Amino acid sequence: xxxxxxxxxxxxxxxxxxxxxxxxxxxxxxxxxxxxxxxxxxxxxxxxxxxxxxxxxxxxxxxxxxxxxxxxxxxxxxxxxxxxxxxxxxxxxxxxxxxxxxxxxxxxxxxxxxxxxxxxxxxxxxxxxxxxxxxxxxxxxxxxxxxxxxxxxxxxxxxxxxxxxxxxxxxxxxxxxxxxxxxxxxxxxxxxxxxxxxxxxxxxxxxxxxxxxxxxxxxxxxxxxxxxxxxxxxxxxxxxxxxxxxxxxxxxxxxxxxxxxxxxxxxxxxxxxxxxxxxxxxxxxxxxxxxxxxxxxxxxxxxxxxxxxx
Amino acid sequence: xxxxxxxxxxxxxxxxxxxxxxxxxxxxxxxxxxxxxxxxxxxxxxxxxxxxxxxxxxxxxxxxxxxxxxxxxxxxxxxxxxxxxxxxxxxxxxxxxxxxxxxxxxxxxxxxxxxxxxxxxxxxxxxxxxxxxxxxxxxxxxxxxxxxxxxxxxxxxxxxxxxxxxxxxxxxxxxxxxxxxxxxxxxxxxxxxxxxxxxxxxxxxxxxxxxxxxxxxxxxxxxxxxxxxxxxxxx
Amino acid sequence: xxxxxxxxxxxxxxxxxxxxxxxxxxxxxxxxxxxxxxxxxxxxxxxxxxxxxxxxxxxxxxxxxxxxxxxxxxxxxxxxxxxxxxxxxxxxxxxxxxxxxxxxxxxxxxxxxxxxxxxxxxxxxxxxxxxxxxxxxxxxxxxxxxxxxxxxxxxxxxxxxxxxxxxxxxxxxxxxxxxxxxxxxxxxxxxxxxxxxxxxxxxxxxxxxxxxxxxxxxxxxxxxxxxxxxxxxxxxxxxxxxxxxxxxxxxxxxxxxxxxxxxxxxxxxxxxxxxxxxxxxxxxxxxxxxxxx
Numbered sequence: 001x002x003x004x005x006x007x008x009x010x011x012x013x014x015x016x017x018x019x020x021x022x023x024x025x026x027x028x029x030x031x032x033x034x035x036x037x038x039x040x041x042x043x044x045x046x047x048x049x050x051x052x053x054x055x056x057x058x059x060x061x062x063x064x065x066x067x068x069x070x071x072x073x074x075x076x077x078x079x080x081x082x083x084x085x086x087x088x089x090x091x092x093x094x095x096x097x098x099x100x101x102x103x104x105x106x107x108x109x110x111x112x113x114x115x116x117x118x119x120x121x122x123x124x125x126x127x128x129x130x131x132x133x134x135x136x137x138x139x140x141x142x143x144x145x146x147x148x149x150x151x152x153x154x155x156x157x158x159x160x161x162x163x164x165x166x167x168x169x170x171x172x173x174x175x176x177x178x179x180x181x182x183x184x185x186x187x188x189x190x191x192x193x194x195x196x197x198x199x200x201x202x203x204x205x206x207x208x209x210x211x212x213x214x215x216x217x218x219x220x221x222x223x224x225x226x227x228x229x230x231x232x233x234x235x236x237x238x239x240x241x242x243x244x245x246x247x248x249x250x251x252x253x254x255x256x257x258x259x260x261x262x263x264x265x266x267x268x269x270x271x272x273x274x275x276x277x278x279x280x281x282x283x284x285x286x287x288x289x290x291x292x293x294x295x296x297x298x299x300x301x302x303x304x305x306x307x308x309x310x
Numbered sequence: 311x312x313x314x315x316x317x318x319x320x321x322x323x324x325x326x327x328x329x330x331x332x333x334x335x336x337x338x339x340x341x342x343x344x345x346x347x348x349x350x351x352x353x354x355x356x357x358x359x360x361x362x363x364x365x366x367x368x369x370x371x372x373x374x375x376x377x378x379x380x381x382x383x384x385x386x387x388x389x390x391x392x393x394x395x396x397x398x399x400x401x402x403x404x405x406x407x408x409x410x411x412x413x414x415x416x417x418x419x420x421x422x423x424x425x426x427x428x429x430x431x432x433x434x435x436x437x438x439x440x441x442x443x444x445x446x447x448x449x450x451x452x453x454x455x456x457x458x459x460x461x462x463x464x465x466x467x468x469x470x471x472x473x474x475x476x477x478x479x480x481x482x483x484x485x486x487x488x489x490x491x492x493x494x495x496x497x498x499x500x501x502x503x504x505x506x507x508x509x510x511x512x513x514x515x516x517x518x519x520x521x522x523x524x525x526x527x528x529x530x531x532x533x534x535x536x537x538x539x540x541x542x543x544x545x
Numbered sequence: 546x547x548x549x550x551x552x553x554x555x556x557x558x559x560x561x562x563x564x565x566x567x568x569x570x571x572x573x574x575x576x577x578x579x580x581x582x583x584x585x586x587x588x589x590x591x592x593x594x595x596x597x598x599x600x601x602x603x604x605x606x607x608x609x610x611x612x613x614x615x616x617x618x619x620x621x622x623x624x625x626x627x628x629x630x631x632x633x634x635x636x637x638x639x640x641x642x643x644x645x646x647x648x649x650x651x652x653x654x655x656x657x658x659x660x661x662x663x664x665x666x667x668x669x670x671x672x673x674x675x676x677x678x679x680x681x682x683x684x685x686x687x688x689x690x691x692x693x694x695x696x697x698x699x700x701x702x703x704x705x706x707x708x709x710x711x712x713x714x715x716x717x718x719x720x721x722x723x724x725x726x727x728x729x730x731x732x733x734x735x736x737x738x739x740x741x742x743x744x745x746x747x748x749x750x751x752x753x754x755x756x757x758x759x760x761x762x763x764x765x766x767x768x769x770x771x772x773x774x775x776x777x778x779x780x781x782x783x784x785x786x787x788x789x790x791x792x793x794x795x796x797x798x799x800x801x802x803x804x805x806x807x808x809x810x811x812x813x814x815x816x817x818x819x820x821x822x823x824x825x826x827x828x829x830x831x832x833x834x835x836x837x838x
Binding site: 073 | 548551552555556557639640641643644645646647648649650651833835836837
């Protein structure tokens with residue numbers, strides 16, 4: 001599968017704090033990639049860097065195999081986004097808003113195109129109404145229409161269900177699934193709600209205080225049989241290198257002086273055995289909490305369950 | 311012997327008297343000749359160009375018409391809608407100075423103007439209510455025309471006329487008339503305009519507001535004489 | 546560009562500016578039609594003692610437009626700031642800026658388009674002013690020679706421009722005013738980049754213009770020499786220079802001439818320089834700015 005998005009060692013530092021710290025991840029074609037983290041974790045900052053709204057302090061972003069900084073025009077022509085709540089021109093109608101943004105996306109705009117898009121999001125009958133008369137849900141749908149009107153390959157949705165009622169949330173979910181499964185789009189969705197990501201995403205990443213905590217397939221990561229473990233070996237670097245070639249690779253990352261690993265509890269002996277065979281001494285394998293429990297603890301601000309000592 | 315002396319003295323006295331009387335009569339007769347010329351004109355309509363030379367006025371040459379009707383109706387009209395017509399212009403006709411009023415003539419000798427020697431006469435109106443206080447006229451005795459006149463009035467201050475004659479000299483009507491008058495300095499009320507300071511002029515040291523002199527120069531191209539002019543024109 | 550003009554045309558606030566101008570002009574025209582004589586008397590003061598002037602002809606369309614422009618071009622900067630100051634901050638406030646800048650359009654392009662749209666708005670405002678203040682005044686008051694009352698150094702002067710020599714001066718004056726007001730637009734646009742609310746840049750622009758105008762009118766030698774030549778407000782009234790007709794040695798106005806073209810030309814250079822510098826800074830800042838709205 002093609003790599004649609006690659007983020008390598010991305011950082012954003014402000015004067016007194018670091019919003020994103022050495023973040024690396026990748027999104028494959030057809031993925032619905034969940035970007036999960038509590039409020040203030042760095043999700044929006046990362047997304048804004050993907051859309052060139054914020055300039056990174058360091059690191060590289062590649063989209064469709066091209067460097068974002070040097071191919072901005074080509075990349076953004078094939079990217080659609082809804083950033084937080086979709087704010088549009090209140091004094092323009094739905095039709096005019098969509099028309100204006102479509103033209104700015106560089107496509108030829110016809111009445112049919114605009115009406116089809118409005119039809120897709122269920123706003124065809126409100127095409128002439130000014131956006132200031134719309135409900136939040138309707139604005140969200142129009143925002144999606146704006147993001148899709150130029151038929152982008154990559155769609156970035158930043159907290160798309162914020163402010164929506166349960167029906168709205170369900171509609172959004174169905175739309176995302178449709179975009180991915182029926183229309184073959186690649187979707188990056190950020191959220192602070194695990195329950196959302198859980199249902200729609202194929203792969204996901206958890207971010208906390210600007211740093212990647214864990215990345216992998218949703219099914220695997222949220223498998224109740226799986227657990228987060230802290231692994232200490234005689235040579236962590238070598239061990240991590242090896243792990244990344246195995247099936248546990250996607251759930252493995254360095255965490256301070258240890259290795260963090262998302263693994264099925266039953267597979268722990270197999271892991272130990274494989275590492276020992278390769279000459280890597282195991283110092284300790286300590287189970288931590290499940291990913292779900294860990295993430296919930298982050299968002300609930302409980303006596304904070306830190307899975308690893310850093 | 312005594313009789314001879316007495317006779318001689320009488321002769322000298324008579325001679326002196328005559329000598330005194332002669333110039334007085336002479337200036338009066340010169341003035342009369344000039345007047346006679348002017349008297350020929352009952353009315354005229356003159357076309358000309360007026361150039362105004364006043365420090366604070368930068369205005370173009372205006373096409374003007376001067377209308378005169380005996381004894382003393384005078385009107386200066388500019389063909390332009392927007393024009394500054396000197397107020398004392400009502401007095402720019404010599405006819406106004408010489409005709410219609412009785413005055414005492416005093417011979418004031420001669421004065422040179424250019425190459426010409428002119429006779430000078432001071433005219434004091436006998437009527438105490440007259441606007442004119444004093445007029446000094448400089449007459450060309452050869453052509454019997456008035457070349458210059460300085461008039462002091464009660465209402466309009468002092469003004470001066472200087473005339474040059476050409477083809478209308480037989481009527482005592484000048485080809486060119488320069489009219490000098492006093493003006494007050496012009497000051498625009500402060501703050502009424504925000505002006506563009508192009509740095510071209512440097513502020514001068516403050517001077518007392520002295521009355522300034524203005525000039526209007528009218529060059530006449532045509533006179534239509536004694537063709538009849540309605541009184542409406544002078545309203 | 547079309548999109549930007551379309552957006553501006555759809556906002557009610559745009560039309561407030563045109564309505565404001567219309568109102569001011571009509572008030573002036575009404576006042577002068579009713580009693581222009583008093584104003585003329587004020588201007589003429591002691592001149593009246595020595596000269597007769599036909600007031601009706603003097604208060605003609607050309608004269609009226611000059612009087613109106615005198616006042617209007619002090620207030621129009623506010624109207625220009627109203628639109629230009631909203632250009633970026635208005636989008637940030639509405640939340641549309643982040644959507645706009647995530648489109649395949651460069652930031653430089655976005656800023657230039659905003660600037661050009663503000664410029665076109667300024668030009669349209671001036672065209673409207675010309676229609677209302679000049680052409681409508683000509684219809685109401687007729688045309689004749691134009692009188693200009695000015696102060697030159699310590700002297701006051703009255704200039705008379707023949708009516709066939711007036712129109713081109715108005716074209717030039719409006720052209721100059723367009724440049725001068727574009728400086729205001731550029732300033733407002735620059736300030737707009739720093740804010741997420743339109744009120745800030747609009748008020749800041751107006752305050753800067755007011756303060757600089759006050760400084761431009763202070764008569765202190767140090768400021769005269771070192772500060773005034775670089776303040777754009779010193780040149781905002783430069784359009785009047787087109788009406789300062791040149792005169793010959795006899796004091797007669799020379800048709801088609803300007804008393805001090807080099808001064809006007811230099812003013813234009815300074816104004817263009819201001820535009821270039823302000824837009825240059827705006828460009829630099831805008832390209833680097835993190836969009837957090």
